[in-house]
Amino acid sequence: MKFSSFLPDTPGWEMIGEEAHYAGAHLSVVTHHVRTPSRKGGRRWTVVHRKAAVVVAPLTAEGNLVLIRQERVPIRATIWEVPAGQIDDEGKCEVADMEAVALSEMREETGYELAIGGGLVPLGDFFTSPGFTDEHSYFFLAQPVQPGAAGHAHQESEAILDCQAFTPRQLREMIAANEIRDANTLSMCAKLVAGGFLSLS
């Protein structure tokens, strides 16, 4: 797994050396020795590499957001969250490829698809925890969406137990009550609010 092509060594950053610790199917761990804009002498930092991902906000014509309820092994909990999925080869990915991943993840995980006249709006990207990982995800708003004829198609590797559309008022209450509590969904909500696509007030 290479350091993401999306994150080039921009001016002031330079890799001096690296030490690999672990490489698995889904993540790898490497200590970087790197010159930074403020540390010309270099510093060492242990980084977890992960594939990039897309995160989708399926919004119905009524302005409701479709969430899935998913079992998450690392946190031993089942939580409500927006659909998301990893991108296989980000370096070769054009915007159209990412949009295709966004639509197929939405369809597989929620059973919803774009209604006639619907489309995707790219809303930028974000880093899930830049203190230790290069993982980053691309936000897409999908609107309007409607339940598809084929229903969902959950993969064996996933454990999605439920799917439901929530009103903005329900979302606000779930955020305030700590029922929505993952970075993808909270950050997506901030993006939707700042972009004028959702009101949580």
Add this chain to the structure above:
Amino acid sequence: MKFSSFLPDTPGWEMIGEEAHYAGAHLSVVTHHVRTPSRKGGRRWTVVHRKAAVVVAPLTAEGNLVLIRQERVPIRATIWEVPAGQIDDEGKCEVADMEAVALSEMREETGYELAIGGGLVPLGDFFTSPGFTDEHSYFFLAQPVQPGAAGHAHQESEAILDCQAFTPRQLREMIAANEIRDANTLSMCAKLVAGGFLSLS
């Protein structure tokens, strides 16, 4: 590093076995073999363990949010974000201990401190990337804050290059323009909006 005490094996979850892959100063990697509520036969999942953290929103009397500009090695970028810091021994941590960490991280990273009559408001917690890590952070609103007499006290391990208070309008523009793009800051903004502490519309 043990699995967080904050995440007990609740009914339906049971660890069957585990295989350690890497243990460093700041993270460890372990494959869990675990029964889940929907998979009684168990499934294997590779998990990155990290310490828990606090994330602070320092809000001035004028309603502006104080952000720091920090170099982040894993993403080769310098970004605007809310102050945050890890908790050393979460299992033994009372709320008062977490509040103390929140206030000291805010003071060290921004130089701001609570004004007379100010206080902390706990806003719940969140998971940064529950698909692969148990990392979670506790949100605190600190208000009102003001620049402290002592200034900031950046630690050697950090690379904080700037600090500034932003108006809600500036925040909205920075989110929409993809200038604010880390999970801590975006998720905190969603929490503040849902709690009625900030307007981004």
